[in-house]
Amino acid sequence: MPSGHLPTTPTPTRGRDAVVLALDRSVRRTDVDGHLHIARCILSAATVCPYYGHEIPGAKALGLEPDTLYQVYRDPQALADAAASMAGKPILMQHQPVSAQDHPKEITVGAVGSDVRFEAPNLVGSLTVWDQSAIAAIESGQQRAVSAGYRYRALPQGGVHDGIPYSLTMTDITFNHLALVTQPRVKTAIIGDAAPAPHRDPASMTHSTPPHAGQPQSVCPHAALTQTAAVQTTNPPMQEQPFSTTGSASPGTIQPAAARPSPHTASPAPAASSQPPPGSGITAGAAPTAITSAAALTTGSTTALPTTMDAALTRAVQQAEAEVIRRMEALHAARDAVRPFVGDVAMDSATAVYGFALREQGVDLTDLPEAAYKPLFQQVARLKTQTSPLGMDAEQTVSFRDTFGLGRITVKA
Structure with a gap:
């Protein structure tokens, strides 16, 4: 040796x-x-x-x-x-x-x-x-x-x-x-x-985020x-981040309705005197017009704010609904794909379904990302189909002679 x-x-x-x-x-x-x-x-x-x-x-x-x-x-x-x-x-x-x-x-x-x-x-x-x-x-x-x-x-x-x-x-x-x-x-x-520095929302820059379990802090x-071949690490699966609902308002950040400033809760300005101060040179009839114009401008600008943010919330809800539909479609497709190999599987995600089916087929999923489960199962299923014996129903199987009408021909010795 x-x-x-x-x-x-x-x-x-x-x-x-x-x-x-x-x-x-x-x-x-x-x-x-x-x-x-x-x-x-x-x-x-x-x-x-x-x-x-x-x-x-x-x-x-x-x-x-x-x-x-x-x-x-x-x-x-x-x-x-x-x-x-x-x-x-x-x-x-x-x-x-x-x-x-x-x-x-x-x-x-x-x-x-x-x-x-x-x-x-x-x-x-x-x-x-x-x-x-x-x-x-x-x-x-x-x-x-x-x-x-x-x-x-x-x-x-x-x-x-x-x-x-x-x-x-x-x-x-x-x-x-x-x-x-x-x-x-x-x-x-x-x-x-x-x-590369991980992408972070501007609103989250003001506070520290603890590292996920199993990830290096540095x-x-x-x-x-510096990890040796003897060390095995398991990275946690990627988690989908919903849109931010906390922190101060920033570009690309959507706040819930409860956190938005309401145009009706703003502190009122001190009431202006109906009469101008003596010696100011301002007539009493001119002041209400200016004040009315300013109030109309303020009212118009505050009305546009909730309209814009409500539209953003509507889009976010639509995107969330579309994502839920996509996940459900993927889940049903995964259950249909694995049924011939492992039967009906009651799991709540396509990734879990494919992972279960692969483990049942004896595939080691150690260090394999979840994104690879589906293509790997498709390959395993293809190989299983190719190597499995051909199953034929006796009632549907027709001999070569019967197919071409040769069964009616007899040969005498």
Whole structure:
């Protein structure tokens, strides 16, 4: 057995190598069709990573234990030679080997660009992501890393890299795909200088918001990279934010009717004297006209305020109703889709229905974003349909001879 292995308790970890994905918005752009373009992303790196023995090709010939972690060095020259094989490869929502004969269309969400190159110690290139659910997962930070899937040959050549001893070296690397993942395996450089600041409503800037459970409190991207492969984090699902109903009025903020200033509750101005002061040069008959005009102007301006805000509230209510209808339609569609596989499911969201059906089919949903449940189930359903035996009703099955009227023809021996 090669020296340098880690005889430790097996720790769950994601397969293949992963790096943090496009944390700086300066390298991102969205085109007119909504597709996300990432100008520069680290796809892999020449570094040392832990792998289980059963993950390493040729493990039996190398004398590796299946459940033991081994430190494997990704050779820089092998990575540079493999750069061309990464160009144009599909981007998937989860790891799955792909080929032209068996291409998972439902979980293919983008492609790697043709400008893949080795900039020691990193393999870098551009990405294009087409699918809205994948784009949302990237923008929210739920899928913050990319992970390369590839073939390679392991050599029993050990050494030390950046102070980390290793016992195996990768060579003959050929890339197959790139996957979006949550937990990175490779600790490597971050694209750009800083993590993007989350969008916040102007009204919420005046008070602090506690972080969600399970999310790092620091906004520094380097803090997220200090996690080892042994650490598993679970990001909470994205929560839809309703329109703000608190705080001071600001652009884009809708307040409830109880919080709006009423034109009838304004403090009245002090009553003006009906007679002008002596020596002012103002006649008694001129004052009421001016005061009446000012009052009419004030009344007209205050009347327009509730009309505008009521229209905004009406639009908000209509949008909320449309969202409820959309969710109910998605829920009914999900229940209909999973019924042939798991029967009737009584759950209150399409995501929960697809997740239940996938778990019943033995699919591991760890670190998989909820946005990927539907396309993944569609692929599982397609594969199940293709591999299931053909069911035919005996009353509807007609033989070849009967179909073409050959049953009436008899052959005498």
